[in-house]
Amino acid sequence: MKKHKVCAILNLNEDGSRLAPLTDTRPITSLPFGCRYRLIDFPFTSLHSAEIESAAFFLTGNGRSLHDHIRSGASWGLDSSIGGGLFPHTEIDIKEAVETHQPNQLSSFYHDQIHYVVRSKADYVVVMGSKMLCNIDIQPLLHYHQEKGSDVTIMYKNVPKETCTASAAESHFSFDAEGTDRITGINLVSHTPEEVGRVALSMGIAIMRSEKFIELTTEAGKQNLKGDTLLLVKNQLEHNKVYGYEYTGYLKDIDDIQSYFDANMDMLNEDNYNALFNRGDAIITKVKNGAPTFYSKEAEVKNAQFASDCFIEGKVENSLIFRKVKVAKGAVIDHSVVMQGSEIGEGSHLEYVILDKGVKVGAGVSLKGTPEDVLVIKKNAVIEAEKGA
């Protein structure tokens, strides 16, 4: 691929409010997932696989955990000194607050995006977020876009209607006729006829020529729309050829605690695990040094995944265990997600629990959620058994 043919814009200012407390101090994009990844690893890996070496990302709120994870972007080949690079655009909420005093200007959010695209000298722009967990291949998307002579091509997946989350309500497509892929409407799930069982859910991933991006972005800027890829084209469907490109791999909209938990549990299903992790190149993440994971003579492990550097002496079933987790003798973990550096004391019992990073669970503690109401323990919490209980 010619250098700089495609550049990328990552809209990482996604609404994480329904993922609290996991998103208290981190954006959705740096949510830990699948024992050793962050959600940002998936779009970044897709960029790397497509040899895209330049990307700008837009972030609101506390970006420390994201910056710590991605650093120079070198892991994903985003630090090329020849035209490439990772361009962070943060504090867009602060800029926004300043702008309210200066009306009638193109907001700095859109100004920054246009500025980046112009400077990148790319022919095409791919726009994506990170809360739609998937492993996409950008090259076929681009080829399809070119073949169709499309103005904008958006990726979607056909999903059962009932799986659409609340925030996905205004994000599924209608096409001009059955079996064709020109998008003529972007709809609310609640507006689909009752007999319709499946909907074409937008994945918030779009590709277009740089000039088209600048044109649509300028327009969106004038209307003060913000953030979502779909907003760029929502009111422009009549004047532009907008096509849908179907994705058939693993997809989960990480929108609330339940969908986050379910996505993790999905990985214990081999089909899902292979669809996400063993499709093409390995998912790239920031690698860390650490010893291999140790399972003692007493360890009992079934249907579970682990990162490296764990020390397992207890029983672990149907669970995902991140790096540097210690599970003491006699502890039982079932249907749980245990993040990096947590320690589970002797004889403790965890069921349907998400432990954020660095949680210390003392000996003999019982923590139980249910499949529909998963218990979330905040980062670095220390939980001891109640005396006399």
Place this chain on the structure above:
Amino acid sequence: MRTETLAMILAGGQGTRLGKLTKEIAKPAVPFGGKYRIIDFALSNCVNSGIKNVGVVTQYQPRELNSHVGNGAAWGLNIHNGGATILQPYSSVEGEKWFKGTAHAIYQNIDFIDRHNPEYVLILSGDHIYKMDYQEMLAFHKMKKAALTVGVIPVPIEEAPRFGIMNTDQTGRIIEFEEKPKEPKSNLASMGVYIFDWAMLKKYLIDNQAKERTMEDFGQHVIPAYLRNNENVFAYAFRDYWKDVGTIESLWEANMEFLDPTHALNIRNSDWRIYSQNPSAPPQFLTAASNVTNAMIVDGCYVAGEVAHSILSHNVKIGKGSVVKDSFIMADVTIGENVTIEYAIVGEHARIHDGAQIIGKEKEIAVVGYSEEIGGLKDEEA
């Protein structure tokens, strides 16, 4: 900025006693402990000791070693005023610069060392498993005003005939060196760790090269020459875990010792980490059919069988009904269903087909070479 101490890791050893495992890769690049290669210990020791200029001298089957060490980034060596440099023999106008021995390899790289203008040169072997703070040895070297300090490790006296043995006086000064003595006078074995004053070593190497051209090996030639000339040569005793993994049995044994969570090497101690390349691989997946006890496993593994008292490296797949016991499985090995592996070392990229049996004994470890295929078609033909 002047470099006080430059490290030179001699990583060219052929390692013939490791048989199949060193047929295609140099001994220092042989995998160890699930996610390491043997040279990681020397490299990490350098970095942890604050020595950030390291020359890695390679010669024999260097491809794997070169790609592993790369620019040294995995050890934090891709820095300004420091770094890892691969030093390979080459043809020059004066002739081919092949290395005839450890000392000769240093002689051939005098230009590289001089460019850093170091006061001391730390010479290491790339094929030992140990954690050592070289700064402590350097402090000893300075305190003794030594011209050469040799790292030694006390070994059981009955094993001493296998090693180069240093006989010292009460002050730790080496008065005699015996290579593999039949009747050793002491149990202080050379670890292959030397600190030399560079100016003096350089003079010895150049003078000798100009005349006799006999100085090929540190143990056989340089140390005896220093002793003959009454230079200050001291022994520095190291008392922690140190292992020469030069044979199949010792490589297997070192891996099994490494499995012990109370092992003296203490690999989980983050104060003295052992760094290595860390490939991106999915989380390890132990399925509902698996049974894993007393094992070390790293990323990318998929286990549907039984693993007991064994180490699995990156991306090892083990099918249903298979049993892996007392074994060390290297990276990217695929093991089919109903396979039995006991007392074995299985090389990288090997494929063990359904129903195969690889059974060794404690003193007779079975070895499967890199990319070797066991079972499968051959059985069908029979």
